[in-house]
Amino acid sequence: MVRVVYIAGDGRSGTTVLSQILGSYPGCLAVGELYDFWTECLDGDRLCSCGVPLRDCQFWNTVLEQTLGSTEPALLRYIAELRGAVQNTYHLPFVLFPRLRPKSFDRQFREYVEILERLYTTIQEVSGCEVIVDSSKLAAYALALNESPIIDVDLVHVSRDSRACAYSWRRLKREPIAGDQPRYLQQRKLMQVALVWSIRNMILAAISGRFETSVKLHYETFVGQPRLVMGQLAARLGLQGHDERWTSDNEVLVSASNHIFAGNPNRVQHGLIQIRPDDEWRRQMPIYQQRFVYALSLPALWMLGYLGARTAQSETTDPVPLVGDQVG
Numbered sequence: 001m002v003r004v005v006y007i008a009g010d011g012r013s014g015t016t017v018l019s020q021i022l023g024s025y026p027g028c029l030a031v032g033e034l035y036d037f038w039t040e041c042l043d044g045d046r047l048c049s050c051g052v053p054l055r056d057c058q059f060w061n062t063v064l065e066q067t068l069g070s071t072e073p074a075l076l077r078y079i080a081e082l083r084g085a086v087q088n089t090y091h092l093p094f095v096l097f098p099r100l101r102p103k104s105f106d107r108q109f110r111e112y113v114e115i116l117e118r119l120y121t122t123i124q125e126v127s128g129c130e131v132i133v134d135s136s137k138l139a140a141y142a143l144a145l146n147e148s149p150i151i152d153v154d155l156v157h158v159s160r161d162s163r164a165c166a167y168s169w170r171r172l173k174r175e176p177i178a179g180d181q182p183r184y185l186q187q188r189k190l191m192q193v194a195l196v197w198s199i200r201n202m203i204l205a206a207i208s209g210r211f212e213t214s215v216k217l218h219y220e221t222f223v224g225q226p227r228l229v230m231g232q233l234a235a236r237l238g239l240q241g242h243d244e245r246w247t248s249d250n251e252v253l254v255s256a257s258n259h260i261f262a263g264n265p266n267r268v269q270h271g272l273i274q275i276r277p278d279d280e281w282r283r284q285m286p287i288y289q290q291r292f293v294y295a296l297s298l299p300a301l302w303m304l305g306y307l308g309a310r311t312a313q314s315e316t317t318d319p320v321p322l323v324g325d326q327v328g
Contacts, residue, residue, distance in 0.1 A: 002120045003152045005237055006142050007135040008204050010197045012168035013160040014219040016264035017275070019135040020049075021230055024255035026241040027130035031123060032260035032267065035087075035136035038080040040262055042073060045177040049260040049267045053178035059126065059259050067115075067122045079115060086112050087140050095140045096207070098147075109144070117148050127259075131239070135263055139203045146211060154237055155211040157204045159304045160219035162297035163290045166193040167281035176268050185265070190289055194296035202300050213237065218305070226250050226275040250275045 005022060007015045016032075023030025032049075040046055041064060044055025054060055064071050068079075086109045087095070094101045094109075101109065123132055136142070146153045169188040177183050188196070208214040215236050222229045227249045234242040245253050256270040281290075294301070301307055 001150055001152050002117075002124050003131050003154070004120065004145060005131055005133045005154045005156060006145065007133065007156050007158060008137050008139065008142055009158040009160070010137065010165060010200045012165045012264075013158050014222060015135045015137055015158055016260070016267050017273075018156070018158060018217075018222070019133045019260065019263070020254045020258060020267065020269075020273075021245070021252055022234075022237075022239070023133045023258040023260070024245055024253065025131075025234065025239045026244075028133055028239065029123070029127045029129035029131070030133040030135070030258040030260050032134075033136045033262040034119070034134050035083075035138055035141045036262050037119070038076050038083060041071075042076050042080065045183075046261055047176040047178065047268055049258050049270065050256070051268065054261045056178075057259065057261070060261065062126050063119070063122050066126065067118045079112075082108060082112050082115075087138075087144065092140055092203075095143050096203075109147075113144055113148050116145060117150055120145075120151055131237075135260075137200075139200065139207055142204075143207065143210070153211055154213040155204075155208060155215070156233070156237075157201075157208060157214070157216045158219055158222075159201050159216070159306075161306060162194055162197045162301060163285065163293045164219075164278070164281045165197055166190050166289070166293045167285045169193050173265055176265050190293055191296065194293045198297045198300035201304055205303055216304075220277070223275055223277045226252070247272065 005028070007019050007022075009015055019030040019032070022028055030049075040054055041060070044053055046054050048054050048057045048060065050057060050059065061071070068075055085091075086105065091105065094105050098106075120132060123129075134145075142153060142155060145151050166188075170190075172187070173185040175183045175185055205216075208216075213236070215233065217229070217233065227246045230246075230252075231242050234240075247253065251272055251274050254270045254273050258270070260267040298307075
């Protein structure tokens with residue numbers, strides 16, 4: 001059995017730093033967004049958190065060779081196309097409701113899940129880890145993993161205020177890649193952020209009951225009391241060695257042995273890092289933009305506990321629980 005801690009949510013919600021910390025606990029390995037593994041192997045330019053480009057990373061080359069028996073681009077393209085066929089937005093109902101699947105889709109989906117089983121099993125064998133920390137974020141991918149009889153998925157749903165996400169998506173961030181030619185992360189328009197943020201988070205909240213272990217976490221709660229929150233999360237997930245990693249209430253030692261090839265550019269950082277609140281959006285984001293995003297995402301904000309008494313409860317400073325059961 002391969003155990004996976006799956007960090008889900010929308011982009012710019014703190015999933016990368018959370019995976020860095022969890023991957024630093026004994027027996028854990030953070031691998032980044034494995035959903036993109038096949039397409040990223042075709043490119044190979046992104047820096048792995050070990051410090052070398054993905055194409056030159058000995059760990060990922062070994063994993064790829066042992067998983068497929070080949071590193072031929074044609075095979076990688078086939079798997080990337082297979083993923084696109086079964087994980088695209090149009091086919092989400094088939095992923096959510098297996099009884100609706102046509103036979104052709106079901107056959108492709110099962111082939112895709114079998115490939116994922118080989119990939120995750122190989123990662124565990126090559127690394128020697130007990131827990132793989134995957135920050136792929138997407139609900140459909142989490143459900144694909146959850147259909148495997150040999151992959152045990154613990155879902156951690158991380159959410160961040162939609163206005164903060166919208167502000168972050170409009171920032172220009174340089175991607176750490178090989179070579180001197182700069183590449184920047186994708187930017188999103190306000191309406192796109194609000195709608196995608198709402199849909200992704202509401203679907204994740206709705207499917208949480210399908211996982212044996214499923215917890216919710218507000219990014220704002222995490223950065224407000226990181227050591228306390230991570231201690232509670234580690235306890236919920238049954239992970240050991242929490243106190244060994246933290247040097248203070250907001251400083252943690254991030255392992256250099258993770259292999260995160262995709263995610264926030266900060267993924268290449270290791271050693272002692274400081275976790276602190278990032279509320280620049282409250283001061284720098286124009287009020288009319290804040291109100292626009294707030295209005296579009298209001299139903300999801302309510303569902304996730306960002307309104308009224310539910311927000312106050314999730315941001316309490318009491319030592320009881322800041323990491324809670326998922327709500328569906």
